[in-house]
Amino acid sequence: MAAASRDRGRGRPAVATTPSASSSPPAPLHVLVFPWLAFGHMMPFLELSKRLARRGQAVTFVTTPRNAARLGAIPIELSTHLRVVSLDLPVIDGLPEGAESTADLPPEKHGLLKKAFDGLAVPFASFIAEASGSRKPDWIILDFAQRWIWPIAEEHEIPCAVFSIFPAAMMAFAGPKKKNLAHPRTTTEDYMVQPPWIPFPSNVAFRRRHQADWIAAAFRPNESGVSDADRFWEMERPHCRLIIHRSCPEAEPRLFALLTELFSKPSIPAGLLMPPDINDSDDNNAYTISNDKSFTAEMRWLDEQPERSVIYVALGSEAPITADHVRELALGLELSGVSFLWVLRDPSGIRGGGALLPDGFVSRVAAHGVVCTRWVPQLRVLAHRAVGGFLTHGGWSSIFESLRFALPLVMLPLFADQGLGVQALPAREIGVEVEWNDDGSFDRDAIAVAVREVMVEEKGKALACRAKELRDVLGDQGRQEMYLDELVGYLHRYK
Structure with missing residues (x-):
């Protein structure tokens, strides 16, 4: 009864997850997990897969060959419960050879990747038919993009669940189709206000025009049709x-009950799914660098810096940064006078992004700044004693990774759900957003002001204190594990 009452308090349907002493534990499930071809999706799906496998469930993770290779090896202790299956991505006109994820493409070609992704329907159907001859999945956990999976799952009588890697606020903002038909959004301004189906005051809106333009495009057909x-x-x-x-619910109060009502099916948390502790001995874990020597020089540089003096700068692997973004961010960091470690990836459609840095920038900041154009072990950097803040695009994963180490944020949301992510409870209370211009650009002065506010001024200390408080709430490992146990209970109950 205690568990049921707790669920009702969160506004979620109660579910029994622990068998009684007189009953046998339910047989392990076979769960097929299939994310969209973006690393911001694949990594949380893989982490969910590992958590299910650790609970004794059999998990099949489906992706394409190149992505499977980039995910790394499955930890040995999970290899009997978790396997990765690759399906060849069809070749289509306009999609570069070897492009199998959004990280391989500029944003304007992501629609073509979805078109190729739709071509996986036939090989996936064959795979499921073959699996049905041995042990077909008890569940398919899929992403937003596989519109073609539903008839396959229905034919083979396999129930499905959608796993959203975005803030719950994103699904509340999208709303069900019938609500959108009743309240059509036809202009950019319509996306800049809270939807009418959210019955309480919230921050669920894209307040800045350029962000609203991005999300409005998601409601229009792309190259996939x-x-x-x-x-x-x-x-x-x-x-x-x-x-x-x-x-x-601790991160996004009130939304789970609303989503359950809006979509007429249980809307349940899996928890934050943070990767394992950075001290784990798993050499194959993508979050460790125990066998990687390419970042040694940067780590030595960090070792030489005073405690909490460096701001770590990373805008994710797929954010649509431009040459102008690179220039203004560089000059803003220089203007701030704060020590920084900047992970700079190539802007969309441009190779050799480091060449876009202002003339003389690297030499001018050599005493207090490092620009790295290679892969960086982000969790190890965030955990370093010298790092005192994080300049981020405000992706959901980055927000919680910063919270893990009680770091205040400088937020520079660029696209997709990031406009909502920075307004979510954790982000609003532990960081500041860079001031944007009316045309959707930002300048060096705005970067410098925000960086100094977090790293130098008194407000930064208050943000860091609040980050520690939130870490204690959202980082409660027992509570996070409970959400996963409850999820397994839902999968058994609803299959």
Whole structure:
């Protein structure tokens, strides 16, 4: 009864997850997990897969060959429960050879990747038919993009669940199709206000025009011939029995009950799914650098810096940064006078992004700044005693990674869900957003002001204190593990 009461208090359907002393534990499930081809999706899906495998469930993770190779080896202790299966991505006109994830492409070609992704319907159907001859999956946990999976799952009578790697606020903002038909959004301004189906005051809106323009595009057909919103709305089918969120009620209060009501099916948290502790001995873990020597010089540089004096700068692997962004960010960091470690990847469609740095920049900041154009072990950097803040695009993963180490944020949201992520409870209370211009640009002065506010001024100390408080709440490992145990209970109950 205590567990049921706790669930009602969170506004989620109660579910029994622990068998009684007189009953036998349920047989392990076979769960097929299939993310969209973006690393911001694949990594949380893989982490969910590992957590399910650690609970004795059999998990099949489906992706394409190149992505499978980039995910790294499965930890030995999980290899009997978790396997990776690759399906060849079809070749289509306009999609570069070897492009199998959004990280391989500029944003304007992501629609072509979705078109190729749709071509996986036939090989996936064959794979499921073959699996049905041995042990077919008890569940398919899929992403927003696989509109073609539903008839395959229905034919083979396999229930489905959608796993959203975005803030729960993103799904609340999108809303069900019937609500969108009743309240059509036809202008950019319509996306800049809270949707009418959210019955309480919230920050669920894209307040800045350039962010609203980005999200409005998701409601229009792209090169695949289908809009992202239409793909998303396919999960309103009865065959989708659960909606799973990479979130929790402590991070996003009130939304789980609302989403359960809006979509007429349980909307449940999987917790934050943070990767393992950086001290784990798993050499194959993508979050460690125990066998990687390429970052040694930068780590030595960090070792030489005073405690909490460096701001770590990283805008994710897929954010649509431009040459102008690189220039203004560089000059803003220089103007701030704060020590920094900047992970600079190539802007969209441009190779050799480091060449876009202002003339003389590297030599001028050599005494207090490092620019790295290689892969960086982000968790190890964030955990370093010299790092005192994080300049980030405000992706959901980055927000919680910063919280893990109680770091205040400088937030520079660029696209997709990031406009909502920076307004979510954890981000608003532990960071400041860079001031944007009306045309959707930012300048060096805005960067310098925000960086100094977090790293130099008194406000930064208050933000760091609040980050520690939130870490104690959202980082409660027992609570996070409980969400995963409850998720397994839902999978058993609703299959």
